Amino acid sequence: MARLIAFDVMSGDLGIEAAIAAIKIALAENPQMQIIAVGDEKRLQAQLAGHDRVQIRHAEAVVSMAENPKQAVRRRNTSLYKTIELVADGHANVAVSAGNTGALMITAKVLLKMRPPYRRPAIAGQIPCVGCTDSFTMLDLGANVDRSPEMLVDFARMGSEFARVVKGSDSPRIALLNVGTENIKGGQDLLAAHQLLGETDLNYTGFIEANSLFDPATAAADLPQVVVCDGFVGNVFLKTIEGLSKMIKSMFGNAYQSTAYSRLAGLVSLPVLNGLRKTMDSRRYNGASFLGLRGLVVKAHGNSDSVGLACALAFAMRQIDDQQSLIG
């Protein structure tokens, strides 16, 4: 089966050049991947004309990062709109974009429709951890900025489905992110969601605090496979991790530069540091899934470079196989 990815090459912070480089990397690494590149036809033709697994679809306009999503969804000539339209019309299996998250969400909701019983899409990402074998699924990472107990229960259902088909867990452990594990913590919405989740058939294990997710002392069997929170909190969580990883990398650089001795230490440490760097490289975890829709949409990080975008394309291809059973 061909895996056909509609790829919005215009909307990322680093522009069309990074996207074209990403296409070349991803096609070389994934023999079954086929891409419909959506954007500036002339530039795409000039650089991708030779590739037999690339089709080009022209889009004259671009959605900016600051554009109001409700206005963006009305402009049908943007690369973002046309990319999702290709999935809605059955011409592609999955849409990939590094663009405006709000515009992606509303456009996906309008063109692809929600899958009952879900009312609003959520963004799910894979967060690397130490205690769990690889990573856990976290949602919502920013599709919605408001919350209600019912939305949190929907996110738990979506996350459970996702972990079941994508990760192969029979009955994924689901936890609700809170500022304490006692039943008195959190606001009214969170306590109501806690109550509702206890009444579902989901494998709900209760509240968890953010620090426990990364604590090497937490046993793997106690770690949730799915962590649920509202989109505002999830997005702050994600950006805190990103910011801190970047800061620590920069501290490494500075520390090993400061004296001749430390420069030597840095040299000797290179293999160890490279191992750490690889584990902490957020590009490897690029690609978040919009859940709850009748079609597949993958959001790449806005400032992804070519390596990051190629990872998101590979992630999108795996989603085609994994999530087929969900979206039908």
Added chain:
Amino acid sequence: MARLIAFDVMSGDLGIEAAIAAIKIALAENPQMQIIAVGDEKRLQAQLAGHDRVQIRHAEAVVSMAENPKQAVRRRNTSLYKTIELVADGHANVAVSAGNTGALMITAKVLLKMRPPYRRPAIAGQIPCVGCTDSFTMLDLGANVDRSPEMLVDFARMGSEFARVVKGSDSPRIALLNVGTENIKGGQDLLAAHQLLGETDLNYTGFIEANSLFDPATAAADLPQVVVCDGFVGNVFLKTIEGLSKMIKSMFGNAYQSTAYSRLAGLVSLPVLNGLRKTMDSRRYNGASFLGLRGLVVKAHGNSDSVGLACALAFAMRQIDDQQSLIG
């Protein structure tokens, strides 16, 4: 002037032994510090009887971490209650506890009263960063789990006052934590707070995202000195940093243990790693301030060890001088 600290020795996760060790460290390092240790009289007598700068006040009960704050505040025989009472009655200049945050907040509010125009206390902490010279002030870190635009404006005022007297900034730059910097992001509460803050006389610089706070590329002049958010988001932010720092330390350990070569690299890197460790050591930043009250309360981290608690005691002593002008 004597600096008299009322110290709840019973409520931390590591118990009275860590607290007693902390008292010895803190007194040795701070010649002007005087402590009223509040807790199990017998054990305190046995270990602190010789110290001329320690008074002992007996408390027979302890507030547990899981106890409902509204119930805890009614028990007047707890070490937590008696510690705050010493400040309310003018017997001590500041209260320090590593106990139940909710109980601390409600007890402080009842015994010390709010300082007009403030309605609810907020917890402010110092977050280390790269771009800023040292650290920025963030609040609320978990005193409140709900939010309103008016509360966020109150937090901004408290944070601005705090940074002015404690950090010596004339007109501290204040930012509101959001999931984007465009005016369309965030929920209704956040947008309303943004509007209100723009109308105050505060030096409000707009929205900021969590990753920008740690980005080495952000110029120091662009970094806020005070970051405002609701207590739920702030607490998740803080615990994410703590969890991630712990995970990275553990990764270091593992990486340098994995082969003979990497063990050698670890040995050569020791001075560099120790420098990094010190920068990342959350114990150095122990001690968060309850703001908006008519008296001083410092919250130490629940699982503080003796070094962490000693840092919180030293922090509390500095608060006496710094914040005197605020609480009058």
